[in-house]
Amino acid sequence: MRVTGNTRGVRTRRALALSVAGLTATSTLVLGTGGSAQAASCTTSTGPYQKQVEKYLHRPVDGRQSAADCKAIRSFQRTYGVTPDIGYAGPITWRTMKTLTAQKAAGKNPNKAKKCPTNRGRIACVDLTRQLSWIQDGSKLKFGPVPVRTGRNGYETRTGSSKIYLRHINHWSTLYNVPMPYSQFFDGGQAFHSVGVKMWNPPGSHGCVNMRPADAKAYWNLLKNGDDVYVYGRKPGT
Incomplete structure (x- = not known):
């Protein structure tokens, strides 16, 4: 036509x-x-930890959700990678706030309670409860403490003593099909390595100790095969 x-x-x-x-x-x-x-995208629902979250964020503590409360909570959630970021004062948000408080309290003396051995020379310590890691020589702090992201429920990072046995700077996980830069394996398939998510992003790893890129690189430069690793505590929510 x-x-x-x-x-x-x-x-x-x-x-x-x-x-x-x-x-x-x-x-x-x-x-x-x-x-x-x-x-x-911002909930009007009052969460079970409303008062605690309001107090943490220096909001008026009345236990009732407001538009201003939701905005402040959602800003916190987006900053720390808490999902979903809808401003709800739920258990994950409150748990993250408690973890941040414990991390801040650790200051530059994370091993004050002497739970990580001080008689083994250089050792990487991992506190699952506070989601912190650091490197020490004897009782002398060499690096950290830094926030980490450990295993989720069902894939918990194993506790106890071990040693770094394999290092691969550009490792690729064939199991999960993801990159694992600065990998340092210390217990089976569990390793220190860099990730691109927030350290507080729930629910956690598949057992590895996730780290921020700069921290993982520092661990790579400070540790070697045969160095001790000690993991203790229990991750909140597991």
Whole structure:
């Protein structure tokens, strides 16, 4: 069939009208009326740890969720990788706040309780309870403490003494099909290695001790095969 110029013009105008209509509909869906999409992402529900979370965030402690409470909680969740980030004062958010408080309290004396051995020379210590790790020589702190992300429920990082037995700077996990930079294996398939997520991002690893890239690199430079590793405590939520 022959297409005339007039027919082409009608079709063009119809296509343009449909495109504009589609764009308008999409914009309405995404933006909503008066920012409804943004409001919908922030919960109005009062969480079971509302008062504790309000106190931590220096909010008025009344145990009732408000728009300002939700905004402050959601900002915290996004900063520390807590999901879902909808401003709900639930157990994961409160657990993260308690862990951060314990990490801050550790300061530069993470082994104050002497739970990590001080008679083995250089040793990497991992405290599952506080989600902290550090390196010491005897009782002298060499690096850290730094936050870590250990095994989730069902894949707990094993406790006890071990030694680094394999190091691979550009390791690739064939089991989970993910990169594991600066891998230093110390117990079966469990290793120190770098990841690209927040250290407080739930639920945790598959048993490895996840670290921030700079910390994993520092561990790589400070440790070697045969160095001791000591893991103790229990990760909150496991």
